[in-house]
Amino acid sequence: MTAELLLISDLDDTFLGDREALRRFSEFFPDMKEQLAIVYASGRFFETVKDDVRTTPLPEPLAVIGGVGSEIRSFPEGELNQNWVERISNKxxxxxxxxxxxxxxxxxxxxxxxxxxxxxxxxxxxxxxxxxxxxxxxxxxxxxxxxxxxxxxxxxxxxxEGVNKGTAAAFIARELGFDQDHVIVAGNSGNDAKLFEHDFYGIVVSNAHEQLKQYADLHRVYLSPHARADGVRDGLRHWIGKLINES
Structure with a gap:
């Protein structure tokens, strides 16, 4: 990997939900494309996420965590990560x-x-x-x-047991060669909560459910005053200079 940082982010109501905010993010992202790789973590499965990438300005990810962490697939091929399958199959x-x-x-x-x-x-x-x-x-x-x-x-x-967006995120981050100090996560809802329990740097967008906003009390989590993709963009600005300067 050449990128220094990895963003693992939810999609619905985090990146998606405001077309103008996503457009603004798409204009902002090229300036950091060499520094930042992306993985999407969704409650939905791969094919619908792939459709979103094709039909919106969403940046292309390295991989997709789908089904709330129950699968990990490469992008754009959609190849199932068999190492993850073997790990989660017991009982x-x-x-x-x-x-x-x-x-x-x-x-x-x-x-x-x-x-x-x-x-x-x-x-x-x-x-x-x-x-x-x-x-x-x-x-x-x-x-x-x-x-x-x-x-x-x-x-x-x-x-x-033990499968969620957070454990899947930690697994794919290690596979891609990123330690926890070089991973940023973003989300808005309860099924994103586990992303914030692995000592990654975090972004909680302003439209997040109260269940998730409680994580803003953690020292590595930033509660953005902005919603959806504007909040992700704001959160990256908050963290990215600090993390790259410390690398």
Missing amino acids: WSAKKVREILADEADVKLQPEKFQSDFKVSHFLRGGSQEQLDRIQAKLFDAGVNASVIYSSDRDLDFLP
Whole structure:
């Protein structure tokens, strides 16, 4: 890698959601293209992210973390990272997760386009921590080791234990040759929270959910006064000179 820094960022309502802000970012990015590599970390899967890169001014990434961390694919080829697959496969069965949750009245399975071998997604409105803990215990008692990720007071994702955007980000950063002092993460919602738990430098955009804004108290996290792509741009300006000067 020739770039000195790696940005790992969420897409929806972080980079995307304001066309003019994204246009401003696309005008700003060429000046730092040699210094900064990008990986996108999305709740969505590779093909829809690839469509976004093709149809918007989004910079082209090195890789895409998809399905809330359940897959990592190279860009633009879409080749699945088999090292990650091997790492997350232990004691996991998407089919069994579906079967166990079938009798949960408040939990509704999302459409098939949001499912994969390593991610089972449901809708749950107004779920409590007590309910989430009970569901996780139910899975554990059935022999399924699963991470339970609840975000936006609506999206309930089940992934192999320990799998989330943060662990996937740490994995791909190491594979690409970046240590934690040369990684910046950005996000806006609950499923981005794990990105901020690996001592990376962080950017929380102003339109972030309150669940994520609490991470702004951490010493390496910057809460931008700007929203979406403007916030990412502002956050990079905040961090990038400091980090490159310290390199």
